[in-house]
Amino acid sequence: MGGAFFSANLMWAQIFPFVALFVHETNNSNDESTMTHIAVFLACSFCLWLGLNIVFFYTIDLKYLGTFFGFTTGPQYACEYYKSSTEDFQRFDAVFENRISYTAYIHDEVKNWVCENISRWELEKPDWYKVESIPDEFLPEDVFDRIGGKTRRRKSVTNNESRKESSRRVHPG
Numbered sequence: 407m408g409g410a411f412f413s414a415n416l417m418w419a420q421i422f423p424f425v426a427l428f429v430h431e432t433n434n435s436n437d438e439s440t441m442t443h444i445a446v447f448l449a450c451s452f453c454l455w456l457g458l459n460i461v462f463f464y465t466i467d468l469k470y471l472g473t474f475f476g477f478t479t480g481p482q483y484a485c486e487y488y489k490s491s492t493e494d495f496q497r498f499d500a501v502f503e504n505r506i507s508y509t510a511y512i513h514d515e516v517k518n519w520v521c522e523n524i525s526r527w528e529l530e531k532p533d534w535y536k537v538e539s540i541p542d543e544f545l546p547e548d549v550f551d552r553i554g555g556k557t558r559r560r561k562s563v564t565n566n567e568s569r570k571e572s573s574r575r576v577h578p579g
Contacts, residue, residue: 408479409472409475410475410476411477420452420455427441427445484508485509488501494534495532503539506541517543520545520546524546524549537549
């Protein structure tokens with residue numbers, strides 16, 4: 407449901423404590439001072455939340471304001487971004503810098519695009535091109551074999567191993 411559902415849940419999370427307090431007050435009217443303290447705390451929390459949201463919306467790039475109220479999901483956006491992009495770096499970012507499952511709908515199209523362009527990318531070596539970011543099933547067979555086949559190191563494997571290695575180091579101090 408996208409941003410609209412997210413925003414509705416945020417609003418619900420702010421309203422529900424007041425509803426719960428009202429229900430509790432009507433059923434248990436024995437400790438009025440505690441209820442008053444809870445109501446004041448909830449009101450202060452709500453005001454703080456509202457103030458922080460106002461600051462947030464004044465500081466973000468307003469072209470993204472619609473994402474908080476639209477119905478486009480992350481996977482839909484990733485596919486739309488890929489299809490509407492005119493540059494290779496944008497398409498690469500849309501597919502390989504997001505969850506690969508987000509673009510499942512267009513995987514056949516992406517495989518064809520990679521096959522058509524990977525030789526050029528290998529020659530030109532643009533900054534954005536990282537072969538380790540491309541899952542095996544998207545690579546043409548000759549490229550897959552040339553870069554190590556089933557034994558090649560992928561980005562996530564490399565990142566995990568470097569994290570393990572840095573955690574093993576003994577830090578002085």
